[in-house]
Each structure stands twice: as C-alpha cells, then as structure tokens.
Amino acid sequence: MTRQPTQTELPNALPRPEGELEQLERAWKRPTGWRALTVVNNTSIGLLYIATALLFFILAGVLGLMMRTQLAAPDSNLIGHELYNQLFTMHGTVMMFLFAVPAVEAVAVLLLPNMLGARDLPFPRLSAYAYWAYAIGGLVFFCSIFVGLAPDGGWFMYPPLTSTQYSPAVNADLWLLGIGFIEISAIAGAIELAVGILRTRAPGMTLDKIPVFAWVMLVFCGMVIIAFPAVIVATALLELERAFDMPFFIAQRGGDPLLWQHLFWFFGHPEVYIIFLPAAGMVSMMIPAMTGTPLVGYRLVVLAVVSTGFLSFGLWVHHMFATGIPQLSLSFASAASMAVSVPTAIQIFAWIATIAAAVRLRPLKTPMLFILGFFFVFVIGGLTGVMVAVIPFDLQAHDTYFVVAHLHYVLFGGMVFPLFAAFYYWTPFISARRLSERLGRWAFWLMFVGFNVAFFPMHFTGLAGMPRRVYTYAESQGLGPLNMLSTVGAYLIAAGVLVFLIDLARNFRPTIDNNAGNVWDAGTLEWLPSGSYGLRSVPTVTSREPLWDQPGLARQVVDGQHYLPNSPAGLRTTLVTSALDARPDYVLPLPGPAWSPLLAAVGTAGFFLLLTFKLMLLAGAFGVLAVVSLWHWLWDADTGPDYPPVEIGGGLRLPMMCSGSASHASWAMVLLLIVCASIFGSLMFSYLFLWTTNPQAWPAANALPAPGWPMLSAVMVLAAAALAAAAGRLMTQDRQAALRWCVTGAALLLAAAPALDLTAQWQTGLRPQATAYTAATYAVAGLQALFGGISVVMAIFTVARSLAGRLRPTRRAAFDTTRAMMFYTVAQGLIALALLHAFPRLTG
C-alpha cells in the first residue's frame, strides 16, 4: 500500500535552525571582482555559455548577411571569391559548432539542475572548463577571418579540396585543430550532463517522471559521446595527412576521399538531431505551460526521442547519394531516412494534441508564437527532407540551393525558432524582469516572415540549377529577382534579431535570487523559487508536473521542509540519487570557485591554436599550463571520508562520500571510456574501409613483422592487466609501497608495448608516408601509444597521491579511474594487435 505524503510528514520540521539559510547562502556565494572569473555555479556558467553562443549566432549571422549582400544582384563583385569561400565556410562552421551545439548544452547547464531538483551539476568545474575552452578557442578561431586565414573548404571540409595539394595554407589546419578541440569541450559537457541527469534527480523522479527536456538531453549526451569521436578521428587523420604526409585520403597512394565523408557524416547527420532534439525537448516543456495541460503522449514522446537518437545514426549515407556507392546500400540509408520521420511525426502530433487540449492558450504569448512558427517551418523542412531522401530526386537537387533551403528550414526551423521561444519562456527564471511581449511579437513576425522570404525562393533557385557555394551568377540565368528576394528576407531576419537584442537590453536583468519567477504558471521544478544555491530544500517528486499536482510545494521548499535544507559542514553539496528509481544515495560535496578550470582552458586552447601556426615552443608552454592547472584542480578533487554522515531529513542519514562503482566519478569514467572506445572504433573502421577500397596496398604475410613481435607486445599488455588487477587488491589492503610498484609497472608495460610494435613495423621498412595501409597501421599503433602515454600520466598522478598520503582504501577515486583506463588500454591494445597483425595474415 502506498502512502500519500501529507503536510505533517515532510522530512524536515519547522522552524528551521537559526543561521541555516545564511550558511547555505555563504556556501554558494558567487565570487566578486576579478575573482568573478573563477565562478563555477551552473546558473552563472550557463548564462555566460548562452550569451557566448548568442554572440556566435550574431557573428555567423553577419557573415550570412554579407553573403546575401553579395548574391543580391547578378555578376556582383562586392566580395571576391576568396573571401566568399571563407564566409560560407565560417558561417556553417560557426553556426554548427560554436552556436548550435553549445547553445543547447548551455541551456541545459543553466536549467537542468533546477529542473531535476539538484543544487548544481555533479562536476561544476568541468562545466567551467568546457565553457572557457569553448569561449576562448571559439573567439580566437573566429578572429581568423579578419586576417584572411579562416578556413575556406566548406563546413564539411571535404578532401582532396582540403588536402595540402589544394589548400596549402594554414586555413584548413585552423579548422581541423580549432574545431577538433572544441568538440572535446562538447564531450566534456555531455559527460557532465549525463551524470547529472542520471544521478542528481530529486527523490521520486523515476524514469517516467523525468521532464522531457532531461530525457532529450540524456539522449543528446549519448549521441555526442558516440558521434563526436568520429569527427575527431576524421580531423586527426586529415591533420596527420597535412602535417606528416600520411595519405589517408590521397587516391594515388591507396587512400580514399570517401573515408572522410563516411567519418564526417557518421558524425554530421546525428549532429542535426543533436541540435534538433534538445530544441524539441524545450518545446515539449513549453507547450504544457502555455496550454495549462500536461503533455499528451509523454510516453510516446520519450519513445520518439530515444528512437530518433538511434535512427539518426543510420542516415549518414544520405549525404553521399551522389558518390557512386552501390544503389542497394544507398537504399538502406534512404529507408532509414524515411523511418526516422515516424518518431519525429509522433512528437509533432503529441504537441498538436496538447495544444488541442489546451485549457488556456489565448492570447498567444511570444514563446507560443515562436513554437507555432517552428511547426510551420520545421514541417516544411521535414517534407523537403523526405524529398531529398528519395535518391533520384537527390541526384537532381544535390549541391544546389534546394539543399540550402532544406537545411535552413530544418535547422533554423527546428532549432532557432524553439531556442528563441526558450529565450522568451525561461528569461523569468534568470532575470528580474520578463521580456516584452510587444517587442517579442515584432521579433517573431520579422524573423518568421524574413525567414520564409529568404529561404522559400531558394527551393526554386535550386531547382532552376543554381549551385550552392558560388559567389556569383550570370544575369542570363534569370536568377536575379529570386536572389534579391532572399536577400531582403535575410535583412528582415536580422531586423528581428535586432529587435530581440533591444528587448534584451531593455528588460533583461540577470539575477537568480530575485527572478521574475513562475509567470507562466508552469508545473516543473525549475519554476520553484530558488537562489544561487538552487532550491532551498529538495522535494520528493510524485508527478511530472509537481507544481501543479503537489499543492503548497513552493512554500514547503522555500521554508526548508524537504530534504537537505542546509549546507552540511558549510560546504556546497547536492543530493545524489540512484539512476533508476531516484532513491537518495549519498550527499556529494561540490567544489567551489577556482582559477584552475579557467587556466586549464587557456592552456588547452592556446596549445591547439598555436600548434596550427607551428609555434611549437609557445604551444608547449600552453600545454604545460594546461597540465599543471589540471593537476592542481584534480589534486583536491578526490574527497574521502572527511565528514561524518549527515542527516538530510525524514530520518535519512546519508554518507558525505562514495567510492567504487556506485560513485558519480565512476559513472563519468565509464562514459569517458565509451568515448575512447568510439574513437578507437572509428579508427578501426578507417583501417578496414581503406582495406575494402584498396586491398592491393595490404602486404603479404611475409612482409609483416615476424609473429614473435606482436606476441611479445601482447604478453606485455596482458602482464600490465595482471599488475593492474593486483594493484586493486593491494589498494583494498592499503599496501601502498607494493601498490606504487604495480601501478608504475603496469603503466610502463602499457607504454612499452605499442613502442615495441611501432619499432617492429619500422624495422620492416614500413614508412607512414608510403601508402594508405602504412598510414593506417601507424595511426592505429600511434593511438595505442597515445593511450599508453595517458596511462603513464595517470599512474604518475596516482603514485604522487600515494606518496603524499592522499590515497587510501576509502579515498581511491584516483586509483579507480587510473585502473579503469589501464584495463581499457589493455583491451584496446589486444584488439589493435589483432587488427594489425592477424587481420592481414587472415586476408592476405
């Protein structure tokens, strides 16, 4: 029998002790002055993140306007073709990598903790690091356009156009290194959000009560973790080709440019859904608030979101219909492209049904206007999507303005309109004043009309044969009037965005403590009154819209009658719950403000960007800065049983720490290892793909290193595994000296094994520059060597902690993560050896 909680059964009684609230406020106080840069509170970082993403939206929008100005009239010479190439490359790149993905991550960083009933994300400094790396790296990357060094190979950077032969300057390198590391920042954010969603939900928030936005962000994180490694591998391979002449994509030496397209689109198509799904999740949150009705078909929407996340991975080939792939293979992708429209349609029908069931809708508020605009625009984009999924049609429309129209209808419609709805909807959460309804209407109608005027004609210019990415066209083609119309529309969009900025300047007054509050009468937890500490106390959730279904909840939360109304030991803490049934597990102390994430981000960004300009010494200095800052940051991160268990209310006494596989750190490590496996998987795919297209480059068995070499390597790797396993037992027994020897030995073996393999390959006369086979072989062995190096660095850290007395059986996260990485490296090493030595023997 289930009991209904009543007023008298709340976990904590009134009145609350004197000074409890003040202590909570002190613990969560934001730093001021110069130290404001060290802030890690999710609301501050989230807001900075959104502001930066918006800045990139405006900057990339200006680039778009410049292109439209150039194209307004035929035979225009306003902008030369060189700058035009940089403009369209930067417009696409910045919009996709520096605006769209960061913007949705930013909204999640800002909102998710409050939406889930947590005080902050589980790794606040990681969000700060991810933000600063993105902001600094992104701004420097953008500035390249002012000196003519911006990438100019299109946002998907196809080789051979971007190979050294046709793009000898550093423009392409800037894209490869700049964007490559911004993806690392996106992955860091995704790991953090996933652990947050799985482990810091309010008690009672079981899987069927999670807000839809949290569901989509969970799927988003899974997609980022699987998809982004593919493009990281692609960029790494192209950079290796450009820097060291390893011919992965050079057909004359057995490479294949199509490899790039496979890797890029295995990331690139899910990317579209990585952007769209969070926006759809925001819509699923806003419509119930706007209509006063719970979302119709919540379960179906969850089904749609999860299945879209998967199906989107089957669509990558539909960007490659015109590349000569066998028709049946294309048909698989074509069928998957149509299959994915089923879950998308489920979502749209669920929204329409919710609106149909509205108990309050009129007058239409600005967020609702943007949502209706999203319906109209996105559905058209979806329909043209089904058109281009039909292969014969796509062969006609490929690389024309029809595709430009389609992708903008999908992305602007599917992401930008919902995002602006979200700006209007969630501003009262983070601002003392809401935004103006009047200016909001102006912004919406200008953007909506402008968008359709700009992009609808492109369907026709495309069908009339106007190719994308041309800087001008002849008057005789008769495309002038439609292009002029598009340009007028583009300026109307810009006017709409300008009105929005004016609205922001007039009405946006950032604050969390005195925010405008629940002006929409919404039902989810982020609309509870909150401060810089998040919620005063963490409620037990019994429905999907707790504010509607649990009367008096806001008052109880503010009064501190629910769980964890204080800051135990004066620390920042949050409640960690179990992943499936959201039962309180432990209280997690969170780190406060620090310089280390900022300095680590400066170091990382500097390292990658300076590498582009081949300033090795300076890049090295920044690399050292990054490593030292990371070391400093992590040195204090591993908490042990420093504090006694704490009473959180309702008779629940929870530990203030957790080690082993149930800890949040272990969950993050598992996700990181999935990223590593995905990177290795993409590289294995590259090796096998090159073998499929060009088997004659693969050597006969007698040209390979003698079998003794890989066997010795395998023995070393297995020995490392045995030492790491032994170290685990020694850790439990607290035998520190022996533990240090085991960890050191395992790390050295893991580093030595790939070194041995590389030496063996080198001694057969194999050189990475010779063929695609040799390049792929060195890439696989090189990746293994990189992981050996990572194991060494982690071992040094673990041994140092042991020597400093900071490693104990009860304080062992550093050891556990090192050991997990070592076991992973062992598994990867064995597979790599099999691929490099057994596979050519079996197939040769």
Place this chain on the structure above:
Amino acid sequence: MKTRFSVELLYLIAGPLIWLVHFLFIYIVNALACARSALTGLWLGLPVSSWIIVAGSAAALAGMALAAWRQRARVHAQNAPPFHAWLCAALCWLSAVAVVWETLPVFLMAACL
C-alpha cells in the same frame, strides 16, 4: 546498483540497439559483397549477400521480440514500473518497422549497380 542499471538500460534500448547493429551489418555485408564480388552469385534470383541480409533481418526481428518478451517478464518479476516494459516493447516495435523497411529494397534493387 550499477550492474542492475546497465542490465536495465540494455533491455530498455534493446530494440534500437539491435536496429543499429543490424543496420551496420547489412551495410557492411553489401559493401563487402560489392567490393569483393565473392558473395554476389545468385541463389533463387537474389545474390547470396542479399540472402545474408534477409537472414540478418530475421535474426534482428527475433531478437527484438525476445527482448520485449523477456523485459515484460523481468518487470513483472521485479515489480518494476510498467513504463520499463512499455518503453522496451514500443522501442522494439518501432525498430522492427525500421528493420523491415530497410530490408525491402533487397527485393527491389540490384545489389551492386
């Protein structure tokens, strides 16, 4: 706790997970068949590779049915929320539609043109 979560997660997403493996499988089988031409000999009017694809699809559908059925039994036995059984079954159903849909071209298109 974590083991239970990973097992539960695998059941919840069994449908689309099997779909993903199936999709990669059929794509790779066809690509290899066309690149190596060892599997393109005809058998009952279809290339051998296409029969392998059809068999893979049948296995995928059977796997999905099994996962949905077992999850239903698990949820019942563990007294877990019915949502867990529903989500697994619904995802299997949707993924099965996608598998069937992606297998149909095998009967309509030439394998390696």
